[in-house]
Amino acid sequence: MTDPLSVLRQYNINKKEIIERDNQIIFGEVSWPKNVKTNYKIKLGKGQGGSVKEYYTLECVLYFLKNINLVHPVYVRQAADANIPAVRRPDRKDLLAYLNGETATCASIDKSAPREIPTQVKRRHEQDEGESDAKKPCIEETHVKKEQELPTASLDAPKEASVKSLSEATSVEEIAAIKAEPTQKDQNQ
Known part of the structure; x- marks a missing residue:
């Protein structure tokens, strides 16, 4: 199971x-959920020890990761303004090394911590979100103009060149053969 x-x-x-x-x-x-607890234990100060383990929330760790470039006092102030608990100074270095892949694990990760099962995310239909320009089919203007000109070009052609009478297109023998063939109506009777 993933955590x-x-x-x-x-x-x-x-x-x-x-x-x-x-x-x-x-x-x-x-x-x-943003408030789900991770399995990263909060290091408690000397007077704060106890049997109860506290863990950072996912929102807290993500906020820390997004604001890693801030000095600690500014980061703590901004986290408090956003109503998000801050990662404490003693945890910063080890947590960042783990999140960046510099270490495979660290002592503060509690393997026995309870884990919440993730929720499957359903994709919205493109109609709900609206199609982005990247997903819309691309049709070049020259192609569209060419397609628009095709029907009018055949209408503008000289009538005698585009339409031939049946007698001009086929021989007398072919016409007689066509007339001699039984029609669908005759076959059904």
Whole structure:
């Protein structure tokens, strides 16, 4: 079973698009709620120890990843303004090394943490989203003009050149043979 943290890591390493929509974080065909807990344990300070383990949410880790270029105090302030918990300073280096693929794992990843099953993402029909210009068929103007001119060209042609009488096109013997053939109506009777 996949977990949101490892999927986020793979998408980050492969530079794939991650979509945030309707309180969901979408990775291709699967999604998790933004507030789903990852299996990355929060390092607690010396006076904050206890038996209860705390984990970063997927939204928190993604926000950290998107704002890694900010210095820590600015990042923490912006995360608080966005009402998103910030990744704590002691966790930054190891978490970033893991997310960038520099390390395969780290001590803060709890393999026994409960995992939430992802939701399958249904693709919207193109009518719902509207077709983008890239998906629309491309028809060159010269081709369209050429197609538009074809019907009018045949109408503008001289009548005697385009239409021949039946007697001019076929011989007398061929006409007689056509007349002699039984019609569909005759065959049904």
